[in-house]
Every structure is written in C-alpha cells, then in structure tokens.
Amino acid sequence: MLISRPANVRYLAGPAAPAGSVLLLGPSGEDVLVSHPEPGRGSARAALPDDGLSWSELPAEADPAVRAASLAAEAGAEVLALEEHHLTVARHRALAGGFPRIRLSDLGCAVEEQRLVKDEEEIAALRVAAEITDRALGELLESILVGRTERHLALELERRLVDHGADGPAFPTSVGTGSNSGLAGHRPTDRRVEEGDFLSVRLGARFGGYRCQIGRTFVIGTSPADWQVELYDLVFAAQRAGREALAPGAECRAVDRAARQVLDAAGHGQALGPVTGHGVGLEIGEDPRLSPAAMGRLGACVPVTVEPGVHLPGRGGVRIDDTLVVRPMADGGPELLTITTKELLAL
Amino acid sequence: MLISRPANVRYLAGPAAPAGSVLLLGPSGEDVLVSHPEPGRGSARAALPDDGLSWSELPAEADPAVRAASLAAEAGAEVLALEEHHLTVARHRALAGGFPRIRLSDLGCAVEEQRLVKDEEEIAALRVAAEITDRALGELLESILVGRTERHLALELERRLVDHGADGPAFPTSVGTGSNSGLAGHRPTDRRVEEGDFLSVRLGARFGGYRCQIGRTFVIGTSPADWQVELYDLVFAAQRAGREALAPGAECRAVDRAARQVLDAAGHGQALGPVTGHGVGLEIGEDPRLSPAAMGRLGACVPVTVEPGVHLPGRGGVRIDDTLVVRPMADGGPELLTITTKELLAL
Secondary structure (H helix, E strand, O other), rough: EEOOOOHHHHHOOOOOOOOOOOOOOOOOOOEEEEEOOOOOOOOOHOOOOOOOOOOEEOOOOOHHHHHHHHHHHOOOOOOEEEEOOOEEEHHHHHHHHHHOEEEEEEEEHHHHHHOOOOOHHHHHHHHHHHHHHHHHHHHHHHHOOOOOEHHHHHHHHHHHHHHHHHHOOOOOOEEEEEEHHHOOOOOOOOOEEEOOEEEEEEEEEEOOEEOOEEEEEEEEOOOOHHHHHHHHHHHHHHHHHHHOOOOOEEEEEHHHHHHHHHHHHHOOHHOOOOEEEEEEOOOOOOOOOOOOOOOOEEOOOEEEOOOOEEEEOOOOOEEEEEEEEEOOOOOOOOEEEEOOOOOEEEE | OOOOOOHHHHHHHHOOOOOOOOEEEOOOOOOEEEEEEEEEOOOOOHHHOOOOEEEEEEEOOOOOOHHHHHHHHOOOEEEEEEEEOEEEEHHHHHHHHOOOEEEEEEEEOOHHHHHHOHHHHHHHHHHHHHHHHHHOOOHOOOOOOOEEEEHHHHHHHHHHHHHOOOOOHHHHHEEEEEOOOOOOOOOOOOOEOHHHOEEEEOOOOEEEEEEOOOEEEEEOOOOOOOHHEEEEEEEHHHHHHHHHHHOOEEEHHHHHHHHHHHHHOOOHHHHHHOOOOEEEOOOOOEEEEEOOOOEOOOOOOOOEEEEEEEEEEOOEEEEEEEEOOOHHHHHHOEEEEEOOOOOOOEO
C-alpha cells in the first residue's frame, strides 16, 4: 500500500514525517517512509517511532511515490494499492509507466476510515486544542471591540491561540460583524465593529496536529434588538437539538435533521448550508459529515462539530459551533470540548 | 478544456471565482465557471468579468468537474482536455465513467505556461505586495527583539502585513534565531532571541492574490562575530551573483549556477538547497525554478526570487531572499521589488 495523502501519512507515521512524505506499507510490516531531506532536520529520522518503520531519503526533484513504487518492485510486489482520491492522474501515470509489472489498485479511503474513531491520546490533544481556543476567545471578549476591524480581531485571536501554546490556527479564523455576521466561510474584511452589530467568530487551535473548532455570536452594545434575540434563540435551539442527537449508533443524517428541522420550522432552512457538522482531527473537515445525504452512523469516540447557522442577507446572522466527542449515555453522553458560554452576551 | 487547478481558475476567471470552482473553456469562447453557491456571496456572480463567461451553480455535494463535463457533453464536445497534474485519479475516473463518449486528454501545464510572464497589472500587484512586506519588516527592526520568541516575531510580522493592507501572508512566515537561523523552511519555535544570535526572517505579503517573498538575516547585539561577517558576506556575494545573472534569455540553470558556484567555491555548496530561486505570482512557488536541473530560459516580465542561504548545523546561518522582475538591460536590468537593505544590520 502506498499512502500519499498528507494527513494519512501523518496519522500512520507520526508527527516527524516531513511534508510531502509517502509511506509504503508492506504485507508483513516492513514499512518505509519516503521523503525529501529537510535541511537542518537531521533529527527527524531519529524521532520516528521505533516500530520497524525505515526511512528512505531521495533527491529533491524526485517524486517520493515513484521511489516507493521502486522499493515495492525490488521487494517483488505484484500489486500496489494507491489513494486514488489523492494521487493525481499525472503521478499515477508515472507509476503505471515506470513499473509495468506492478498492478495498481485503489486503496480507497481505508486510512480515513481508520482515522474516524479517535483513541484517548488523540482526544487528549483535541481537548488541549479546545482549552486553548476557549482561552483565546475568552480574552478577546474582555477587550474593547467597537471600532476594531474584522481582520484585526481575527489576527488577534490567532496570536492568542499561539500565545497559549497552539501549533497555529486549525483553519483561517473567521470574524464577521454587522451584515457579515453569521456567514459560514466569511473572510475577515476591514469592516469595523459597531454598536448594535452581531459579531460572529469562528476559530480553533491546532495542537499536536489535532484541530478543533468553536463558533460564537455576540451582540455589541447594551442590549440586543428583538430580532437578534429571536434569531439567536432559534439557532441555539437548533444547535442544542443537534448536540442532543449525538450518540453512538445515531445516524449522521438524523443528527443533521435534528438541527435542521428547528430552522426549517421557523422558515430559515434555506439559510442553512449543506452540512450542520463534520468530524475533526488531523484535518478540520473530516468524516463523518452531518448532512441530509450522509450515510452511516456515529461511533463512540468520534469527535464532531455541531454548527448550524442562519444568515439574513443585509442584516447579519448567528452561528454557534461546538466540538464534541460522541460518548455513550453511560459515560455521560457527548463530551463538550469547547466550553465557552453559549448565552447571548452583549459586549 | 477543463481547468481545475485553483490558481489557474483564479488566473483565467478573476478574483471573484469561488474556492473549488472549475472553468470550462469552449472552442469559441463560450466559457462557463462552475462553482458551488457561497452563502451570502450572491454578488460574486455579478463581479465576474463581463467577457462572455457564464456561471453554473450546483448542489453542494456535486463535483464541479462532473457538471462541467456534462455541459461539455450537452454542447457536443468530443474531446475534453484536463489538468492531469491536478485532477485526482478518482475524479478522472468519475469523468471517464460518466461521459464515455468524450475522449479525455491532458492539457498539461498550458495555463501555468501562460502565467509565467506577468502583465503590468500583475506586476503592479506584486509591487504593492513588496512595499507592504518591506514596511512590515522595517517596523519589526525598530522594535526590541531580544527575549522574544520566534513564534511571536512571526505572528507580529503577519499582523503588520495585514495592518498595511495585505490580504494575508503569502506563505507561513519563518523566523529562525541562533542555531535555527538560515534554515530554509524553518517553522518558528518558542526559542527566544539572544544577544549574539543570527536572526533570519522570511516573509511576504499577498496582495490582490499576488505573493512576494523577502528574506533577511540580522545579528543581535552590538557587533557580529568574525564567522558571522564572513558567512554573511559569502551569502551576500552569492545572492548578488544570482541577481546580476537575471536577464531575458538567461538560462535558469545559469542563474542558479552563478549563485551556487560562489558558495561551492567556499565549501558551502552542500548546505544549499535544491533551488536558489523560483517564480512568484498567484502561488509562491511557481515556474521557473532556478536549479541545476532547470531547463528553459528567463523571459522579460517574469518575477522570480533569488534566495541562496547557508546553514551550519548547531551554529546557524544566513539567508538573503529578494523578489525581482526580469527586465532587459535597456530598461535598467532586473527590477528589485523588495528593497529592504541587505547590509548586515546589528539590532
């Protein structure tokens, strides 16, 4: 098997695997990490887990996948399973042309499936990531916000994540104010926070490679307008319904439906994106997806986000995102990692 | 032709093209941008250049490439040229299976080749990016550095880039101090700047989609040690040799050789990475590559970096990176975009 997707290589080979590495897995554990040398990182090799993984370095312009196939050929491999959802047609052709005696097959998402359920070490990393995220957000809430731009708030949040020990942000921090609030993938602009605005933020820390996500919406000024309270309560109810539907064995689409139908019933179903949550881990958007078309059921120890939102064009909107770990009721039900309050705060 | 590589789509369809869009180019200009709807970005459609490009939106879970192929099939296309160096095997298979009457061929790097030579509008964006970068770096040099960590300095530089109008950093800012200085892809750590250290920084702004790069090395404290002066002068001489070799018609590998042989002659050739420079534009690592194996020649109006460096394990090192635009001698020779001084400053 030839593993090329970066998060999959990281998952199997550990954090010391240099960027662009591929992993060749043999039938009886004679695994090789193939990577470009990294200047000044002579110690990376030593940092690899000592579990029979060996290391093959190669010239800078060579494709690690081709080297891996060549090692497979030398070892007499007849079949090589590849990640066809990651490998480009051009790289695949180079392998097919270079090693005509090896039959290339598709490994599919076998490694992604392994990554779905997290062990306690992975969950511990996510827990730290969430703690860092909560602290960064908490500090921001204590500062003066009126007059500052979305961009500056986003940068300050990212700085605070790193201050508190994050490797970096888990994804680009989104800050939306006024009519930009509540937009799912809003990229921060030079718009300044004003009295009476909704302010929505979405951020997350990356810690030990693992990524979490939180989203919160606030009101700026003394007291929120009626429409703001109403919209907030609605999204909160939808998000709670989603959270409460999380359980081992629950259908992914049933969790989505739980959140979605609250918004649908209030006539805001269209404002909702295609997913109301997704898995998190080494990547920020992993399986499972919580969407109407999602197949499959949740398992225990699967961390997911629950993140419904409504945006009213021209007015703004609300998003509330949490990261939780699915746990059986006997263990207390879903474990909330992002514990910042979900009360509607007026800042 | 089906264009899927994001920077190529951005190049041909302009900045309004949503993430994940693909572009279908017909034989007589009936071009279609196929993208997922972006909630709250209804205006993106209107922002598209009015040059016959039409717009096809599709459901969130559908692959834009499949929709594009279906539009091509409806229009009676017999051949569809794809970017096989970008498209995955799995997506290619979906196209081949879904549209058996269309012959799929390889477009290769045709769009990347178009992107090589920049027009004056693109160079203007790069010039602004470089101005922003110089200002951010200049401000950092006026602040107290001793005792601060690499991570903090990197974040502060990125904040200043955005303060001065950048869309964001062009790539993750690298700050290395002491034994980390001079490492090409160094990721900032919690190491603090100390008296006597080399401090090397590499950063760049992204402006209007275009990315530039600067790298500088400084000495912390009163006066540099002899080995530091010697190493700095050597890298400076190599970098100057590379810059001076830039000319329309010059072989890429000759430019690389000009810089490399200065370091080789001093016995530091091994410390050098595989490239001594590369093109910049919508991506930070574009063609051409300045390396010993590079084929091809430089053209006028091609922006490139010249960035040799030497790292001595355990001691540190020096990197000096500039972004320049290749220009004929009649126009004054290479245009230096990143104008921060290359004197060895003691900070």
